[in-house]
Amino acid sequence: MDYIDTKHVAAELRNRLKDAFPGVKFSVRKDTGTASAWISVRWTDGPSPAEVEELTRPMQGAQFNGMEDRYESTDNTVTVTVKGRKVTGRPLVNGINTHRDVSDDALKAAAVLWSEAHDATEPPTSGMLDACVIDGHVIQENWAPQQMWQIASDVVLPQRWAAAKEQSAARAARPVNARKEGDEGAQELTLQHTDEDGTTVTGTRLGDGAADVLKRHGFKWHRKNQYWYAPGSRHQQADAAFMDAVAADLRATDLTVTTALPELAPTD
Structure with a gap:
């Protein structure tokens, strides 16, 4: 049986990761030098290393036997696309390193x-x-x-x-027609930062999915003022990176978000 070159295995792995974990950006690279038959996979947040390794493990053609100080075949086969043609063979991959950044x-x-x-x-x-x-x-x-x-x-x-x-x-x-109706009547959330209130989100509705997102980012519900707020953000500088991350996650749930950052004070 033919061997599949490491670079083709890396390309196939990249596609499989994209399909399995939509929305997560993976860096899949073929290593160089003495480790040229190795592949490195890196990503930020998202799935656990164990979940990713469920996909990488079947694409590894060999594994290292520390007791005998040598590589042993895994007997795995993989099907990849090379120049528009499907090819099946043994992956020329000695190992796949995975690393999740936080x-x-x-x-x-x-x-x-x-x-x-x-x-x-x-x-x-x-x-x-x-x-x-x-x-x-x-x-x-x-x-x-x-x-x-x-x-x-x-x-x-x-x-x-x-x-x-x-x-x-x-x-x-969700049915396609339900999604269209929801989009037409979707409410708009406002993510803003003021010195008095800190970082807040207004305009949410019960069951719109915003609560789960905001709780994951540490927001709490203010019953009196009826908005979500980030504890510890009052009388502090706005954290633009934090607000961008919150807005991105809210938009990922099909919510419309307007972000309002405070204007910088003019300098003399």
């Missing part, structure tokens, strides 16, 4: 969860932190940055990804 937005959400579990105490940015429990997950004693990373990886990202999959399934299940 966004700053997810780390901020992790800090909010840590604070909620410690009587609203602001999380330290350095030093060793004691072990704690966040949403039923045991967070190990570790340095502050590493503990925030674990909270983001074990709590924030799985919750966000589960919600994203539910929303995607719900959109796919």
Whole structure:
């Protein structure tokens, strides 16, 4: 049986990841030099490494046997498209490395969860932190940055990804005519930042999907003023990157969002 070149396997893997995880941007690269038969896959937030490896594992043609210090065939076969023609063979791939990066937005959400579990105490940015429990997950004693990373990886990202999959399934299940009617009557949300109120979202409706998105970003519901607000954002500078991330996730649920940032004060 023929072997499939590493670059063709990488191209096929990129397509499979795109189909399996819509909306997630993957970097799929063929390594060079002595590792030229290896592929590296990298992405930010989204699915867990285990979910991604369910797709990468069948495309690996060999695996390293540490006991005997050599590569052994996996007997996997893969079908790829080369110059418009379907070709099946053994993947010339000794291994596939996967790495998920954690966004700053997810780390901020992790800090909010840590604070909620410690009587609203602001999380330290350095030093060793004691072990704690966040949403039923045991967070190990570790340095502050590493503990925030674990909270983001074990709590924030799985919750966000589960919600994203539910929303995607719900959109796919909606009849086409229902989607069109919904689009015509869709409300417009306003995401804005003021010194007095901080970062807020107005215009949401019960069941429109905004609540799940905003909760994932750490927003809370203000019953008196009837809007969502980001705790700790009052009398602070607007976080444009945070607001962009929130707006993007709201739009991903088919909601219309207008973003209003405060104007910069003129300089002399």
